[in-house]
Amino acid sequence: MPIRTEPVTINLGPQHPSTHGVFRLRVTFDGEEVIDLEPVFGYLHRGTEKLAEERTYTQIVTLTDRLDYESAMSNNLGYVTALEKLGGIEVPERAMYLRVISVELQRIASHLVFTGFFLQELGTFVTMLMYCFRERERILDLFEMLCGARITVSYMRPGGLTQDAPSDFWPALNDFLEDMPGYIDELEELITRNEIVLSRTRDVGVLDPEVAIDASISGPILRASGVQWDLRKADPYEIYSEMDFEIPIGATGDCFDRYIVRLQEMRESVKIIKQCVDKIPDGTVKTDGAFFMRPPEGDAYGCVEAPRGELGFYIVSDGGISPYRCKIRSPSFINTTMLRDMIVGGKMSDLIVIFGSLAVNMGEVDR
Amino acid sequence: MYGTGIIRGLRITLKNLLLPSRMFTLHQYPDRKVGILWLAQNADINPLKYVLANPGKSIRAIIGLETVEDRQPKHPRFRGEEFTWYEQRCTGCASCAKYCPLGIIRIVTEPSGNAMPEGEKYGIEVFDIDIGRCMFCGLCVEACPYDALHLGSGFEEGTYKREELVIDIDRLRKSRKKPSTWFRPQLEEKSYDPGIGRDVDWTEAGRHESPSSDDQAAKWAKR
Ligand code: SF4
Numbered sequence: 143m144p145i146r147t148e149p150v151t152i153n154l155g156p157q158h159p160s161t162h163g164v165f166r167l168r169v170t171f172d173g174e175e176v177i178d179l180e181p182v183f184g185y186l187h188r189g190t191e192k193l194a195e196e197r198t199y200t201q202i203v204t205l206t207d208r209l210d211y212e213s214a215m216s217n218n219l220g221y222v223t224a225l226e227k228l229g230g231i232e233v234p235e236r237a238m239y240l241r242v243i244s245v246e247l248q249r250i251a252s253h254l255v256f257t258g259f260f261l262q263e264l265g266t267f268v269t270m271l272m273y274c275f276r277e278r279e280r281i282l283d284l285f286e287m288l289c290g291a292r293i294t295v296s297y298m299r300p301g302g303l304t305q306d307a308p309s310d311f312w313p314a315l316n317d318f319l320e321d322m323p324g325y326i327d328e329l330e331e332l333i334t335r336n337e338i339v340l341s342r343t344r345d346v347g348v349l350d351p352e353v354a355i356d357a358s359i360s361g362p363i364l365r366a367s368g369v370q371w372d373l374r375k376a377d378p379y380e381i382y383s384e385m386d387f388e389i390p391i392g393a394t395g396d397c398f399d400r401y402i403v404r405l406q407e408m409r410e411s412v413k414i415i416k417q418c419v420d421k422i423p424d425g426t427v428k429t430d431g432a433f434f435m436r437p438p439e440g441d442a443y444g445c446v447e448a449p450r451g452e453l454g455f456y457i458v459s460d461g462g463i464s465p466y467r468c469k470i471r472s473p474s475f476i477n478t479t480m481l482r483d484m485i486v487g488g489k490m491s492d493l494i495v496i497f498g499s500l501a502v503n504m505g506e507v508d509r
Numbered sequence: 510m511y512g513t514g515i516i517r518g519l520r521i522t523l524k525n526l527l528l529p530s531r532m533f534t535l536h537q538y539p540d541r542k543v544g545i546l547w548l549a550q551n552a553d554i555n556p557l558k559y560v561l562a563n564p565g566k567s568i569r570a571i572i573g574l575e576t577v578e579d580r581q582p583k584h585p586r587f588r589g590e591e592f593t594w595y596e597q598r599c600t601g602c603a604s605c606a607k608y609c610p611l612g613i614i615r616i617v618t619e620p621s622g623n624a625m626p627e628g629e630k631y632g633i634e635v636f637d638i639d640i641g642r643c644m645f646c647g648l649c650v651e652a653c654p655y656d657a658l659h660l661g662s663g664f665e666e667g668t669y670k671r672e673e674l675v676i677d678i679d680r681l682r683k684s685r686k687k688p689s690t691w692f693r694p695q696l697e698e699k700s701y702d703p704g705i706g707r708d709v710d711w712t713e714a715g716r717h718e719s720p721s722s723d724d725q726a727a728k729w730a731k732r
């Protein structure tokens with residue numbers, strides 16, 4: 143009788159440097175090949191949706207900072223967009239411009255973190271990470287000027303912002319905008335035509351556009367598959383309809399495309415911020431009374447294009463000072479649903495690359 | 510072609526190593542070691558003279574013991590640790606306590622006894638803030654209608670015990686009055702910077718002019 147071989151099941155995580163938080167992948171290998179995979183999450187569950195039910199509307203802004211902690215500004219914006227729809231609040235124009243500036247800065251910061259960690263997972267150790275974090279540091283400094291905090295910003299409020307930008311913000315922003323395209327060129331020169339990166343990411347983890355749409359994948363992952371869908375164009379909020387920018391899309395939907403789409407999005411973000419700086423009007427950035435808001439009974443869904451995809455908040459109000467229900471549609475959570483189909487059948491070494499290319503953020507997956 | 514990527518990479522690494530604008534700034538935490546040259550330059554004298562004048566310090570500098578404080582500069586708006594609180598401004602209204610998402614501020618005012626005369630305010634007996642749980646969101650500061658509570662500008666104020674992180678009224682009274690300018694446009698207008706500035710007096714910290722006694726008399730006589 144011949145000796146039988148058995149598949150091996152390995153737990154990747156919950157504490158693993160490549161899982162971006164606490165996330166467990168139960169993977170079954172047959173030699174080098176992945177034959178089964180089961181994502182297990184919930185290790186970072188903090189009950190944000192439930193906590194929101196006992197906070198006032200303004201206090202919830204502080205909770206949203208902690209969802210996707212790499213893009214707190216976008217989370218703030220997603221929440222206040224839904225709330226303003228619910229309460230029918232008009233936002234002053236200057237506030238909208240400042241919101242777009244801060245959100246696009248956050249998009250650049252978030253994509254820089256992605257680029258750094260993605261390359262880290264390909265095995266470049268910390269070089270790329272250090273380069274990307276150095277650039278990101280300047281964005282965090284800009285946030286510190288705007289709102290006194292770097293990560294947990296709590297900058298936006300229903301009906302506007304906490305306060306206007308200080309006078310030293312504008313020169314610093316202009317400096318940054320001047321330098322950023324150069325930084326992106328440098329990243330591109332290092333990564334885009336690098337043979338090792340190409341051979342590790344080309345045709346790895348391909349996601350077909352039809353499958354991606356059916357799984358309601360959103361954000362750069364969907365666009366990498368060649369679907370031109372961006373909420374900033376498809377359903378413009380704030381002042382995006384006045385901005386002139388492109389939506390980069392990928393050709394094949396592999397890991398490389400997901401990287402290149404994000405890189406080009408950074409360039410577009412720089413373009414958007416430049417237009418905002420040129421056009422920003424004077425005026426107030428706050429609406430009176432919105433701090434103590436009490437929206438009418440009803441419900442509203444507001445969504446924005448966060449760096450990771452469509453971030454939506456569904457708020458049900460019973461007329462009280464806190465929401466009756468606050469459902470969060472987090473892009474990372476939905477983007478992980480196709481993980482199994484992308485990885486199974488692939489090689490062990492591709493597993494981390496594919497998972498890294500999705501750039502999920504555990505704070506958002508578990509909420 | 511294989512191999513070109515390495516050459517490109519090496520070129521960029523070299524650029525980052527040599528170009529001053531692209532160099533990594535290394536911050537040794539929290540203090541930076543300094544040599545004799547730096548010390549002499551700082552004292553604005555010839556290094557040779559410096560060595561003769563301060564032999565002890567020079568030896569320490571050579572063996573690497575001489576350090577200077579080196580902190581990342583913070584923006585005046587930085588939402589920092591230890592609140593700045595002005596007792597003279599605080600009315601004990603507890604708006605701050607109510608607006609804190611975590612409910613970590615406790616305020617007890619003294620009983621009024623007889624009805625308070627108009628224009629007087631309650632004395633504050635207890636004002637505890639548990640900054641061990643505070644996330645420095647600043648909602649309490651935003652809610653304070655009398656500009657009595659300001660965020661601080663401190664950093665690195667770690668302790669070994671959680672109890673030490675509960676700030677009580679005595680500590681708030683005694684703490685240095687270096688408020689952050691976050692949500693305080695009146696301080697920002699004066700280009701106040703807590704990192705280099707002086708302490709701010711309670712009369713300067715408010716958004717509103719305090720009414721003169723004539724104003725008050727006129728206002729209250731009308732009612
Ligand atoms: S900063 Fe935020 S968490 Fe801290 S005491 Fe004030 S309201 Fe509460």
Ligand code: SF4
Binds near residue numbers: 606653
């Ligand atoms: S600090 Fe401000 S909000 Fe708090 S009790 Fe005093 S006056 Fe009221």
